[in-house]
Amino acid sequence: MNSIATPKIPVTVLTGFLGSGKTTLLNRILTEQHGQKIAVIENEFGEVGIDNDLVIDAEEEIFEMNNGCICCTVRGDLIRILGQLMRRKDRFDHILIETTGLADPGPVIQTFFVDEEMQDHLDLDGVVTMVDAGHILLHLDESSEAQEQIAFADVIILNKIDLVDSAQLDGLEKRIRRLNAAARIHRVENASVPVPEVVGVGGFDMTRGLEIDPDLLVPGYPFEWLGVYELEPGRHSLVFDQDPDPSVDVLVLPVDSATDEAVDRRLREATIAFSDRTEPLGADDSIRPDGHLASVELVSGGTSAVLGIEREGAYAVFTEHGAGELGLQLLSADGQLVRPAVDRQIAPDHEHDDTVSSVGIEADGELDPERLNEWLGTLLREKGQDIFRSKGVLAIAGMDERYVFQGVHMLMDGQSDRPWGSDERTNRLIFIGRNLDRDELEGSFNSCLT
């Protein structure tokens, strides 16, 4: 048998609404990339013409395979066109696919996963989404396509930033971040992003590691309020004047001191504890600072729960709802009102109700391979329709190498990567999708830790 290896041609998918500046960007790439031969497959006519000899107009043909399952929906025209283009291998250094403004990027990406010939000859480099800073908010509110285009992206180009002020821009970027915490965001005017940020992004290169916005790794806390109190030993009372729900989850943890810094160090522990199952607090039980989540039944007219403290010190109280909403006060054993030294409202952001979001998970420790397999398999099978993209770098018990994976809907690909060596073994993963339940994902992931 002969050696057959031929270099793969990288392919970039460029998405974005009509008018976002895709064509301007394409023309910039084509004029700046001297010496590189780039073929462009475009679906959208109009706008500005593209100045390139190698432009192929493709009529979008969506093919459903296997009973219309969403992850088997592919672009038939691309299979046909790319199948021919890759034969002209001497002529192209790169292929760019421009999608129509309203296109769901899923079928374009899946095309590269379901066709073995394309896998052998082409390398999906990344999804680049152009966003018109002046119009995207409107699009995000009105169309699921705009949300999906952002959710699928490896690189988001926030274009036409001269049309909005910097406060608007910050808000816009924050909202985009919530949709997709793993993409790189570039702010540009007139599509003037450096070409290497668009071509050669390595978005589907599993060995490139995982960049997740650190703010989004532990963003949506499962509690809405925390307070830190200096407490003497004794049977104190948590008094709830209001009853917004039939019950409220409460967690009390000891902290080193009554400071923000000290409580910050316990946030992760508190988040994990909140994913535990709660036991209703019996009439004679007291809440203890032992890391167990307590569920306090709230009755109209006010509820009082005993907080049993054995040693003098600082204690953090985390509540499922805000202290104001609950009418919460802490009374000492002798009935004196104790004011918190730290009083922090962690209001969940209800400002925009995008159904698309990112859930980033970071956890030290090692994963049990069997539990991980079952968890990921079940998750993608049952929730795959709603998970647009997933990526992860995992530390698996008994494996010296990092395990890297990524997926598009239910299609997943994983492999071992370089050894951990002296680096701390830790797990980072991200899911970007629709109607994701952070608590459930985090809780079920944590159950895979050994």
Place this chain on the structure above:
Amino acid sequence: MPDVAGLQTRIEITTTHETEDWVNQISWAPDGSEVYAACADGAVLAVPAGGVGGIREVHRHEGAATCLSIAPDGAVASGGHDGTVRVDGRTTRLGEGDWIERVTWRPDGGRIAAACGRSVHLLGVDGTLEAESSPLGATVTCLAWHPKGVNVAAGSYGGVKVLRGRDGTLATKLPWKGSVLELTVSPDGRRLAHGNQDSTVHFWDIAKKRELHMWGYETKVRELAWRHDGRFLATGGGSSITIWDFSGKGPEGSRPLELDQHAAPVSWLGFRPANRMLASVAADGMLVLWETRASGPVVSAVAFDEPLSVASWSPDGKRIAVGGTRGTVGICEVLEA
């Protein structure tokens, strides 16, 4: 090395020629003097089969030359990414922006069917456009004439439409939910088989509209060939070759014959004219000649230095022309024991 079943028929490479690019299709001149190759750089070349003389350019398309077909009188028809069909040097433009996916001469050489975009175009012997079908639901990916030349079958996403060869009107619909990549009509014209993107093969009894679906292929299926008597259909779709037996009650519920020798996906297969031997080429660079008995032994095999993309039997069944992904055209001879 493959298992060679005793002292018997073998293949030898007689000549090789280098062309510029991936050979998309290859076919013999009726007199066996030369082979024609449609290449990804746009050239349609005549390559001498006897090792005498040089390569001659017959047509040049802008973009790739995707397909070609040779009439019984030797007329060369080709199609390409430029949306044109060329017939012996004459050019007919069928599409603006649409590629010509297939051209195929009617068996008697009296007409050409060409797939361009979503339509089938019917051209006269001089390349003049004479009729055009209504658009199919999606891009036409494959064409095959009925052996008697009355109808031509066109495959696309959504199934097969059998069109009248006279005017391109619809004769029969064979709907199938999926993407059809290649089709072939049995020598008696009764059966049709199509290979699909979803790694399956589908059979039709055209008149009775009876259908049969075959799963389990390794890759998408674009390699299909009937034996001359219509008893066997050889199918690719991966590195194994699967042969279905249509004698008796047909392949339903039967175990097909599987031929395993290639180390990479098969790219072409064809039965030897009026013979029971089968030839196949694959991305592993091998040309393999098979005996299609139950044991399926390899008769003989030769290796090329590049993945092979296409091949074609000479009309007399004594030679095979192969084409590779880096432009090699090879002529091989079958030496009888």
